[in-house]
Amino acid sequence: MAKAVILVVEDDPDIRELLVYTLGKEGYEILQAPSGEAGLKAVQEKKPDLVLLDVMLPGIDGLEVLRRIKAGQTSKATSVILASAKGEESDVVAGLELGADDYVTKPFSPRVLVARVRTALRRAEKPESGMAEPADIVEQGGFRLDSSRHELHVDGAPVDLSATEFAILERLARSPGRVFTRSQIIDGVHGRDYPVTDRSVDVQVLSIRKKLGGRADLVETIRGVGYRFRDE
Numbered sequence: 001m002a003k004a005v006i007l008v009v010e011d012d013p014d015i016r017e018l019l020v021y022t023l024g025k026e027g028y029e030i031l032q033a034p035s036g037e038a039g040l041k042a043v044q045e046k047k048p049d050l051v052l053l054d055v056m057l058p059g060i061d062g063l064e065v066l067r068r069i070k071a072g073q074t075s076k077a078t079s080v081i082l083a084s085a086k087g088e089e090s091d092v093v094a095g096l097e098l099g100a101d102d103y104v105t106k107p108f109s110p111r112v113l114v115a116r117v118r119t120a121l122r123r124a125e126k127p128e129s130g131m132a133e134p135a136d137i138v139e140q141g142g143f144r145l146d147s148s149r150h151e152l153h154v155d156g157a158p159v160d161l162s163a164t165e166f167a168i169l170e171r172l173a174r175s176p177g178r179v180f181t182r183s184q185i186i187d188g189v190h191g192r193d194y195p196v197t198d199r200s201v202d203v204q205v206l207s208i209r210k211k212l213g214g215r216a217d218l219v220e221t222i223r224g225v226g227y228r229f230r231d232e
Contacts, residue, residue: 007048009039009065010083011057012136015106019052023117036060041074042066050079050121053100055091063094070099070162076109079124081116083108099162103200123163123189124150138173143215145173150219154215164189165208168201169229172219177231178220190204203212219228 007029010016020030031046036057036094043051051069055062060128062082069075082095082103092103101120104113136148142155147170152159161169167189172180181186184202205227209216218230 003027003029004050005029005031005046005048005123006117007033007039007042007046007051009033009036009042009057009062010054011035012054015054018110019113022113023052026114036062036065039065043069043078044072047074048078049082049124050117052083052117054083055084055095063098066095066098066100071156076160077124079120081120089216093164093199093203096200097207099165099207100204101162101164101182120163123167138170140173140176140218141215143173143218145170154212159211161208161211164203165204165211168204169208172227172229176229179225179228181226185226 006023007032008016008019008023010019010032011016011034016032017035020032024030031042031048033042037055039051039053040060041144042048053062053065057065066080066082069078069080076099079101080099082092082100083106084091084095084103085106097104101123102116104116109164116147136146137146138145142153144153145151150163152161152166152169168185171185171188185201209219212218220228220230224226
């Protein structure tokens with residue numbers, strides 16, 4: 001099985017060296033870029049499986065790099081984890097709205113970083129092509145989610161979701177009518193004790209609704225509790 005390729009985009013050489021060492025020990029193939037411009041070039045030329053992207057970069061900053069990755073036809077499916085300094089919640093929220101799959105805060109634990117990378121890569125895995133089993137498909141009206149192909153169609157049109165957005169929507173859609181708290185959503189998508197804020201869930205649900213367009217009302221807010229997928 002081929003090793004996953006991870007691109008580390010970080011301007012601080014000491015931090016970059018630590019990231020390369022930490023992830024390289026796990027058996028991943030590591031690419032490096034010291035700037036946003038170099039990172040974008042590497043994404044286009046090397047097509048990594050995941051990008052670990054610093055927010056505060058000289059020149060083109062991390063959020064703009066993320067926006068361009070998600071806007072590219074060949075790179076929009078690439079998993080992206082943002083690395084953000086503590087206290088930069090606005091950057092984290094902006095990154096999630098742009099399609100980032102996750103974020104880590106500096107300074108971070110190597111074990112936490114590795115766990116998040118593994119989770120993001122696992123969510124992004126696509127099974128080999130073939131006929132989907134009925135259990136892989138959730139259909140309701142014009143809504144059709146196929147987890148085996150990691151595809152969502154609404155009224156016949158494909159909808160692009162990040163890996164995390166897809167996982168959240170799938171969790172809700174597989175239990176229509178059931179109310180999930182934000183903590184239950186986090187546990188179901190990331191695993192227990194995963195340090196993600198409720199605000200992150202809200203941002204990603206908002207992004208999902210925008211992408212659902214005229215079917216946004218399928219994801220309902222239960223005030224003071226959480227979210228559910230409408231049971232028709």
